[in-house]
Amino acid sequence: MLNNEKDVFNVLFEAVSEGVLVVNDLQKIVSVNSSIEKMFGYNKDELIHEKLEILIPKRYHPNHGSHFKGFMKQKEKRQMGKGRDLYGARKDGTVFPLEIGLNPFEIHEETFVMALVIDVSIRKQQEFEILKLNEELEIKVAERTRELSKTVHELKVVNVELDAENQKRIEAENHIKDALKKEIELNELKTKFLSLVSHEFKTPLSGILTSTMLLGKYKLTEQQEKRDKHLETITNKIHYLNNILNDFLSVEKLDSGQINYKFHTFKLSKVVNEVIYNANMLLKEGQKINYPEDIDEISLTQDEKIIELSLSNLLNNAIKYSPENAVINIEVKQDKTYTTFKVKDNGIGIPEVDQKNIFNRYFRAENALLTQGTGIGLNIIKSHLKNLGGTVTFESTEHIGSIFTMKIINKGKK
Template sequence: MFQNNGRVFNVLFEAVSEGVIVVDKNQKIVGSNKSSENMFGYTKKELLNSDLSILIPKTYHANHGAHFEGFMKNKESRKMGRGRDLYGSRKDGTIFPVEAGLNPLEIEGETFVMTLVIDISIRKKQELELLELNTELEKKVEQRTDALSNIVKELKSVNLERDEEIKKRIDAQNKISNALKKEKELNELKTKFLSLVSHEFKTPLSGILTSSMLLSKYKLTEQQERRDKHIKTISDKVHYLNNILNDFLSIEKLETGKMNYKLTTFKLSKVVNEVVYNANMLLKDGQKINYPENIDDYSMHQDEKILELALSNLVNNAIKYSSENTIVDINISQDETYTTFKIKDNGMGIPLKDQKSIFNRYFRAENVLLVQGTGIGLNIVKSHLENLGGTISFLSEENKGSIFTIVLKNKAE
């Protein structure tokens, strides 16, 4: 039947570039084209009436029958070997990869299957080469990645070393800068100190010398009042110089850490009365000190002499920098932990631009430069109070006065 229509099929088969194999329901080859003959290495005569199995590798024979029967039941065009590789077998026994499409045919009541076969050896070779190339590329990428990773690690290490070196250089520069700054500050302090000594010592010493010379002239009994006046001048000037020297000694002890504090328990009223008594001798005409008299129950465990020094400094400053007929107020409050002292005056106040430097050693505000003073008292007071766990602060307005506040623990640690 199929051979009777051979001329028609031959025309069709030879027009197709793929290999064409036609088998009957018994898997006998009944037709082929030149492409399939060249592909498998058989002549047309060798292929016709041969079993299809001659074109299939022996390892696939066992399953081929079942696949063919399944196809004949459904009789639908489809590709062979979905999800798996297919191979053909040449006459010389070589195996090669193929793609095959199955197409059922009905001719005069008989069923045939036409198989389109493509040799994909070149494609598979290219795929294999591509796979090998990809594998090699992945390997190179992995090697490059490892190399880059090592380079990154080395760079991180170098960066860390560089950062450490930069940090060391910055630290060294900061140390040099700080040393230069301290040296500059020291030179400025030396200049201020020499200026202070020349001014603050020279003036009292001149007064002492003048009074001493005048004393020798007042030899008569009725001149005792004049002698007493000059003796008092000499005494006051010596007392002033002694206080300056004590301040210098305090600075030296504070800087060298040789300051030893003597902690005792004492009544606050005792310290306040002592401060007020000594300050009364410095009052100008019409000046008055208001201080609390209801503090007999207040006591502290601190360095009594340091507290007296701090309060005396603030009260004496309030008197010195206030005019006649003004009032100095001392207010004291105490809770379970702290005691607060407030010293208020109505004096010349501190200029706003000078307030940031008021606790600096040897600093004096521009509006008190003509008033006798050393500029070290507040610096010493602040250092002592901080060593004892306390603080000192202030509020001030020029030409209206100042309020200095000391906060000190009731019991020093």
């Protein structure tokens, strides 16, 4: 099980461009991604099992131990070093500024800390340039002010020049502020993503471990039913983890443009039947799916697998976020150009404040954080549908339900 967990973390670490490292409660490095190697100039083998101080400038070593112990007492994720500058030490001895997000977690009763490390050298250089620009402008203002005393005419000319220069300074400051705001938002999003996905993997892995341990206790013939139950648990959780990893691979292929769509003509009822059949196994107590009417004669010339993937995602979400005894409706309409699917539920709905971000990668609404999911599915199907000449939209009211509408062109371009 430990090797499987290491493989999972390696996939996660390499999925982000920032540096990711994990240390244990003894401050020894247990895992790093390739971005850390590039950032600090070390090979992975040179860092594993080394003290964290290998990456910290020597002048900060005396205080580092107390900072680390203080963090481990509280054990809550946060930004490191608020109110002060942080620096890292490369293998060649050079020192550079950085920002670090800390996230503690436990596996098998062992405590670890995951750090998201960002090299902010460029940003610090930009801040220095802004300060330099302000100093230069202040010098120019002082020089112009002395010249203004000569004549009223010169005063008017210089005022025009100062207005232009002040405008440039304001524009430069606004540009840097916007860049800093976006960088902070991105850092928070990726820290939240790593925490979310770590939880998504840890829960099923713990379930697999528990079932594996219990299987060894049921050795009698009459205990076969209990063995089957735990084997089913292991199988389901492995499928769940496999689906998450497939989502990550889909994201990578979409980003790199490696998707090759396969178009052919097929009956829509075939896809709908397959989607509903699979979804029935996920239904909660009393839930029901209303089959769409009059679809037997509807055909599409599209990538069948992508249509099935997209419809499954919308239907599975409706089941996941609806209560027991809820009814989920599927409607399908086709005109000369488009086929439109509507999946309607009366579930928890999406808070209005979160609706603008619902298709963003890794985003999850606040009222859905306790439900399993990575926030990738909707982003993937939106990208696929866009590539195939389609769209996905929604209407939602919190505590009342949601309607997701998928619209796809009838004949895709081969």
